[in-house]
Amino acid sequence: MVEYKRTQWDMEFSDAVEQEAPDNQQYYVAQRDTAQYQDQYQEKKYWGFKRVLALVLVAAVAIGGSMGAVLQFANFFNQKSVAAVAEVEEKTGSYYMQPAKYQEVDYKASVANEIPDIVERLEPSIVAITNQQIVQSFFYGEINRPTSGTGVVFNINEDSVLIVSNNHVVENSQGLTVAFDDDHTAKAELVGADSDYDIAVIKVKKSDIDESILKDLKPVILGDSDKLRAGELAIAIGNPLGYTDTVTVGFISGVNRKFRMNSGAYMSLIQTDAAINPGNSGGALLNGKGEVIGINTVKIAETSVEGIGFAIPINEVKPIIDEILDKGHVSKPYMGIGGENVTKEIAELYHIKEGLIVRTVQPDSGAAAAGLREGDIITEVDGEKPVTFEVLVFIIKGKKVGDSLDIVYYREGQRHQAQVELKERNKQE
Numbered sequence: 001m002v003e004y005k006r007t008q009w010d011m012e013f014s015d016a017v018e019q020e021a022p023d024n025q026q027y028y029v030a031q032r033d034t035a036q037y038q039d040q041y042q043e044k045k046y047w048g049f050k051r052v053l054a055l056v057l058v059a060a061v062a063i064g065g066s067m068g069a070v071l072q073f074a075n076f077f078n079q080k081s082v083a084a085v086a087e088v089e090e091k092t093g094s095y096y097m098q099p100a101k102y103q104e105v106d107y108k109a110s111v112a113n114e115i116p117d118i119v120e121r122l123e124p125s126i127v128a129i130t131n132q133q134i135v136q137s138f139f140y141g142e143i144n145r146p147t148s149g150t151g152v153v154f155n156i157n158e159d160s161v162l163i164v165s166n167n168h169v170v171e172n173s174q175g176l177t178v179a180f181d182d183d184h185t186a187k188a189e190l191v192g193a194d195s196d197y198d199i200a201v202i203k204v205k206k207s208d209i210d211e212s213i214l215k216d217l218k219p220v221i222l223g224d225s226d227k228l229r230a231g232e233l234a235i236a237i238g239n240p241l242g243y244t245d246t247v248t249v250g251f252i253s254g255v256n257r258k259f260r261m262n263s264g265a266y267m268s269l270i271q272t273d274a275a276i277n278p279g280n281s282g283g284a285l286l287n288g289k290g291e292v293i294g295i296n297t298v299k300i301a302e303t304s305v306e307g308i309g310f311a312i313p314i315n316e317v318k319p320i321i322d323e324i325l326d327k328g329h330v331s332k333p334y335m336g337i338g339g340e341n342v343t344k345e346i347a348e349l350y351h352i353k354e355g356l357i358v359r360t361v362q363p364d365s366g367a368a369a370a371g372l373r374e375g376d377i378i379t380e381v382d383g384e385k386p387v388t389f390e391v392l393v394f395i396i397k398g399k400k401v402g403d404s405l406d407i408v409y410y411r412e413g414q415r416h417q418a419q420v421e422l423k424e425r426n427k428q429e
Helices: 008-018 034-063 067-092 111-125 314-327 344-350 389-397
Strands: 126-137 141-156 160-165 173-179 185-194 199-205 233-238 246-260 266-272 284-286 292-299 309-313 337-342 355-361 377-381 404-411 414-421
Touching: 111 126, 111 141, 111 233, 111 246, 111 284, 126 160, 141 292, 160 314, 173 199, 185 314, 199 314, 233 292, 246 309, 266 292, 266 389, 292 314, 309 314, 337 389, 355 404, 377 389
Parallel strands: none
Antiparallel strands: 126 141, 126 173, 141 160, 160 199, 173 185, 185 199, 233 246, 233 284, 246 266, 266 309, 284 292, 292 309, 337 355, 355 377, 377 404, 404 414
């Protein structure tokens, strides 16, 4: 058996390992010259490692190629290193590298283990909706075609179960059916809808729901979408492609994404990479607590795009629900103009003001009463400038019927000011 004897270079290496470590292993600051110390230490460490490796190989060959000898020898230095770290920890108590004894960091990742519990609790409240919808056919004119979507139970009162969904899921309906599970369905009726922001409320009479279903049915908890941050957990539950109670999980990819709805209205939406497909519309987007933070509504369907879905923030949905339940429709303030954006480039080219040029003025509107005409260029609204159609829509969105806008506009190069009262838009408009 080969006897191992400590050599001078081995002692130097051990001394380098066992010496007092710096307060910060990577960024050492002391009274001695830092660069000189690091150069000496790195040189000893580098040459020491080569010598140790050579000695290990020689020892292994002398023993007859025994891997056990190599491992035992390597473990010797590992133990010495650990002992040195423990000793230094007592002396300094501070490291850049994580010490052996540390407190576990709570990354709030335990919610991943709770997703099945969240889904099990909320699945009964996420329902499938079938709409016998009237659509236009080129050859046959109006035809009845069933379409499907998803709804979320948000309230249960003495008489009815109230469900929120997307307007496009229930519009042009000749009959609505809600499936609470695969075997139990009930007829539903429309309470009211907002086509601009794609929200609708429907209800099902409790008398039409089987008691075994009703006893386990609970309204969802609505969260606070204003507190969302990119990177948070996102869970989508819906009925894509007819597969009921489908769960997809991802993250909040972004908040306050500006999006133009099919109605032409602009909204700030939640972006998520949780898969949202046809049939998911009207379903719930949940956070890690199982609270509904959005109503799924839009999926970019292109072969070059994947993992981009959108949901209407629940804080935008709440006032719409309240107004629908209160009045059966949503009161919408409007100014009464149509227009086009005048960009900076166009303004410089034609020597006009940058802003929003008026193309049409609705009779009996606030804009007409304020004296606005076709060709006027609105440059400022409530202090906001330059004005675009999108900016104007967002400003009006934050107003109520009867509120006024302070506007600045130019007509034939002359500056004018006016107050425009916002009137209620007719439901037909």
